[in-house]
Amino acid sequence: MDSLITAAARALAAGDPLGALKRVALREDAAALALRGIAMAQLGDFVRSKALLRRATRAFGANEAVARARCVVAEAEVALASRELGWPAKTLDAARATLEAHGDRVNAAHAHYLAIRRLLLIGRLDEAERLLGAFDPAPLPPALLAAHALVLAGIAMRRLHTAAARDALAHAELAARRAGIPSLIAEVEHAAFVLRAPAARLLATGEERLLRLDEVEALLASDALVVDACRYAVRARGTVVPLASRPVLFALARLLGEAWPADVPRNILIARAFRARAIDESHRARLRVEIGRLRAALGSLAEVRATRHGFALVPHAGRTAVVLTRPVEEKHAAVLALLADGESWSSSALALALGESQRTVQRALDALATAGKIQSFGRGRARRWMTPPMPGFATVLLLPAPLPGD
Incomplete structure (x- = not known):
């Protein structure tokens, strides 16, 4: 040489x-x-x-x-x-x-x-x-x-x-x-x-605050009942109830967790969990069915009690209930989380990292581009997507990796 x-x-x-x-x-x-x-x-x-x-x-x-x-x-x-x-x-x-x-x-x-x-x-x-x-x-x-x-x-x-x-x-x-x-x-x-950097938000008793990764770790190791909106699960002391494949049940659990220790009126549960505009008796019947399913799913962690106006979440063993969610919430947050590293990604790489179909990811990219939140360069197979890093926020909890107990 x-x-x-x-x-x-x-x-x-x-x-x-x-x-x-x-x-x-x-x-x-x-x-x-x-x-x-x-x-x-x-x-x-x-x-x-x-x-x-x-x-x-x-x-x-x-x-x-x-x-x-x-x-x-x-x-x-x-x-x-x-x-x-x-x-x-x-x-x-x-x-x-x-x-x-x-x-x-x-x-x-x-x-x-x-x-x-x-x-x-x-x-x-x-x-x-x-x-x-x-x-x-x-x-x-x-x-x-x-x-x-x-x-x-x-x-x-x-x-x-x-x-x-x-x-x-x-x-x-x-x-x-x-x-x-x-x-x-x-x-x-x-x-x-x-x-x-802040990695998640904690919603508890009507207040919210940002958490660092070490604070998230401490929360999950605590005795609290955590409605985890980062992973779509309910967890407490190593016991995990996954609800990612049951979005209605998770929506109900989150609404009840955000209101804890108060109850949530039935009309609000129906409107937000079912996305119903005009509420009728069929929605109330469906709510009773879905609440029954949620009770069965959370049996080892909490009860869902009927109240005069609606339903309330009652954790077992006197636990407190909190909601853990992303620091910034929006429809395509998982895609934005990966793009927030400042690198340029292809749609195929995003699909592989997220475990989604490439077409699903492409629709999310198009929606984000239309909203002006991301930009692309190149054409065809050479097309890449990127966005400036989200200032002041970590993205670890948004990435596709299991948390303790998963």
Whole structure:
């Protein structure tokens, strides 16, 4: 490898893409194409980066398996950064195996962490934890130690283990500063911001306040009966009653939880849970049926008692009842939560992360764009959606990951 290639590679490792381009910008050999592709990725031009990396992969000969595998890993990183979550995981696994077989532990570890971060983005935490637990980060350089700690923190935050997340972020900050890469330091700082920012709203006895992640964790570990509007469930002390597939029952539970300890008049329950405009006897009959179903669902946690004017929620064991909801509520909040990371997403990646059909996600994107809340660029399969981050709010509770007890 010549001196210019070596110098460019060192510049990229230090987070200096412009310094790397000064050395290889006019070269067309395979190694230079690969370095140019990585440099363009660091500068945020993912389209050109992907094209350069694919040219580099083709330019490397059949006997240069390690170089080709490194290009595959770099392309996977670009796909992850541009939120193309549908890229073939088997291709990355094959590249990682090639790198391990040839003793390139650093790039093999990098491929390993890319696979884990993809799983984290699409909410498959159990698989991410399994892969992470099978890997020893001790011999890795500081940049990959920071990546390891960031993944640990990401999983801990989605599990609502805030103490573990805080410890992991402290290790990530030390490693990132040893690596001296500004973009990595910024990523750690952004992750630390999530722990400090409001992540949910608490509605209790007619008042509301914002909660940080550690406060949400404490609430769920408390003795309170929590009507969880982030996950559409009712929970208390580790017992969870999922109601995501029963929206009418959840709507009734939320209305009763917001009014606790008072009751809710029947007409209000009918109008808001059934979205009825003109209330008649059929609505009152339906309310009796749905209240009966809610009583059966909440049997181990609370009663729903009839009052003179309506119904009231009565938690067992003298518990208080509260409602936990998103810091900002609107129709397509889950889509906005993913877009709030400031990255550009394709509709297919959003569908994969949310577990929805692409058509459902596209309708939500169109509605948000019409309202001026998001914007798109590109056309066809290259179309991407993004929005500025929601100022001052974390989005962990809006992402598709199970909470304790789920």
